[in-house]
Amino acid sequence: MTGPALSSTATLRETMGSYYRSLGDADTAPVAWCSSVGPAELLRALGYRVFFPENHAAMLGAARTANRVMPIAHAQGYSQDICSYLTSDIGAYLAGETPLKAYGLTSVPRADVLVFNTNQCRDVRDWFEWYGRQWDVPVIGVRSPRSIDTVTDDDVEGVARQIEALVPTLEAVSGARLDGARLAQVVAISRECSHLWGACLGTAAARPAPFTFFDGTIQMGPAVVLRGMEEACAYYRSLLAELEERVRTRVAAVRGESLRLYWDGMPLWGRLRALATNFAEFGTAVVASTYCNSWIFPDLDADDPIRSMARASLNLFIARSEEPKEQYIERMVRQFDVDGIVFHDCRTCPNNSNTRYAMPQRLSKRLGIPSLVLDGDVNDLRCYSDEQGRTNIEGFVEQLADTRASRRGA
């Protein structure tokens, strides 16, 4: 069974609600759309209201609106096999639907400029270009190297130069000049937010874990949409205090926690609660994930804002090759002392599915722990079977218990 809800969640709702409402009064400020790990700090320093369409798409998935609206984008020629965030979001726009109506907006905020970084995938660029054509506004971005073995100084210089090259267009659209001191200040706040969010996630190394991956996917909202804003830091200070108190008093996110897992890959937004319940029923806590950790940016440095933003974007897990990814997961497995790894094979996101080139097999062998591959999708629920998922989880938990017993016996 799952444990008590986090009391910080009420403040989280207020923090996120106030961010969404601020997008509705954006007449007073230019609006920039930004991919989730794009150069948000630069946009904030230039006075933009920043909108993250991936967050919007995740809301469509969590509200289970996605499957109703995706066919509209498919009919426009966007394949069922490409990113279901993209097809959900464009489909919802064409259908005149948005979960932001709950915050007084009638539509997604109209962009004055759209800014992508392809460090995660090409889809964000295609997605933004659709809106760029729709509204006849500039679409600019950073074309990043991917599948990187080692991030070199040349890689960093190349991306830093691309970030600098965004500035003239961003200044022209906003009518503001970039102030270096302001950019340094925003990067410092972003770094502080990243540090606090990392500390929150780190509390789950305790036994029992005070919160799980499923809680983390909700709690990460401010780290995604309020990066570079003091509100995000304020929220994570209060969340961290609650989590540390839970650790001190041994309040468990999963009652009777007996097994611990690591999650790799995207969440299944429309099935978060069902999956949290499935794992908890078996006394299993999913205590850490690549996904939630992806908004920790230790490279950010206020003394070298643009180059540090470039380095942070290149060091992102999703942009790396198999070996650094495996080393990263190995560190997580040891830090959080997990019994097994769940890999989500997200049908429409090969970019964030690490199941297709034998990583689960290699890691199981290297670390001596079992892994489970769950077939599903970030938003397209046709790709996930509740019955099959539950059966797979049950079988996996039995296997983990046996593996642990034999390790202890040995």
Ligand code: SF4
């Ligand atoms: S990383 Fe995956 S889910 Fe995210 S925008 Fe790219 S294809 Fe879509």
